[in-house]
Amino acid sequence: MKKTIFAVISSLTMSSSAFAAWAPNEYRCTFDQLTADQAEGRQRWAKRWQQQNPYNITTWGGLDHNYWHSSYTLEANQAVALGYWLYPVYVDPDNMYTPWKGPGAYGTATASYTGSQIQTSVPYTFKPANIQMDGVCEPGCYTPDQKILLSDGAMGIREALESGRTDLVTLSPEASFSAVELLDNKVEHYTLDRDATKQEILTFRTRSGGALRVTTEHPLVTPDGTLKRARELGVGDSLVDRHGQADEIVSLDTKWEYTRAYNVRPVTTDLTSNIIIAQGYLNGSQRFQSEYVDEMNRMILRSNVPEVLVPAGE
Known part of the structure; x- marks a missing residue:
């Protein structure tokens, strides 16, 4: 049986008894x-x-x-x-x-x-x-130019919102790092800052030549299967690309910019299909900043992580 990226959390429900969280419409x-x-x-x-x-x-x-x-x-x-x-x-x-x-x-x-x-x-x-x-x-997370994966390729998140695009591509619930499967998902809604404001933007550049620009609290998938906030990562850590491969961060720039931030939320509610692809990297959707707050930094079962991505000595 294929091992999934995220462990099944049987207690994760949308009932009010499990969460006070409200899903913003x-x-x-x-x-x-x-x-x-x-x-x-x-x-x-x-x-x-x-x-x-x-x-x-x-x-x-x-x-x-x-x-x-x-x-x-x-x-x-x-x-x-x-x-x-x-x-x-x-x-x-x-x-x-x-x-x-x-x-x-x-x-x-x-x-x-x-x-x-x-x-x-x-x-x-x-x-x-x-x-x-x-x-x-809550406010958004990506800078306007960051490209999210849609059914016909990547598009800047601001352009996708303004174009009314709903054909979002996410990980499949059955995806694993060793066998990444994608799902033709749908956008439930986008979020964005009402006005441009001064906010801290982190720019990650990776060994492969990739780059990702997000706010400090944006959830990013790491090679050990955790979701970490952008501010918790630095040079020497790695992002995970759309093929499930670790891509080392070689530089990190921090800058206060006057901009609007954006995010997106798929219609599906399981953990894995709420991982989207932005700038070619695996990111947590808006759900991980509202109802899935408790899942941030939750380790997946070690058996779900391909051995090649488990740090030596662990």
Whole structure:
């Protein structure tokens, strides 16, 4: 029987009992994309007014869950520990639950809920009492020019989004490093920063001549079968190419750039088919930064790793 890259995690389900995580829907995140700084401001703002309960909501223990629902707090705290901020998005239940944009939240935790900002000059619209929190989103990860694999070849992720491409290619659930199989998958949605912002970009260059440009928290597959954040890798480590081969990192440049970051999420939910190919290398999809946070850095079973890729002495 073919050995898969990722061990089967039987406890990994999409039930709310297993995850507080919410799968951000395209209409919500695309409609209300924030920068990393704005995402932090939105979350802090929402949590503050949940506690303040400005509309005197008496249910939910005196907390206003229309600002921030406590079921997302654990996931949000885990994300902060990993270096990024989830932010709430909202809908209008009095208008067929259409997305509602304009909660205060581009500034700081001290933003007023009534229509004026405290300690910031960024304008915003207050959140009416009936507007409900509908989930969480997060900023993207790839720079716009990074090419993801589609059915007819690689295309820059920004171009793919703007062209409406949904024909994403990922690893097959049966893929292994020694026998990489690809799957004609579909895009559930893309994520992107609403505005360009200053953010830290890592540029990896490999011995084969390849290059990959991502933000610091982007999940990358390594030859021992783990997913690591880009900031955890350096010169002498290796990426894994689309053929399952290790490609040594020979240089790493770190630069703050004013740009938008992008990511993509396939419709499939198993771990292996959420590995996409970007710039010819195996990367974790957006799912590994939301509902699969707990799978980051999880070792696969040693038997699933081809011996040639297991470091000597292990």
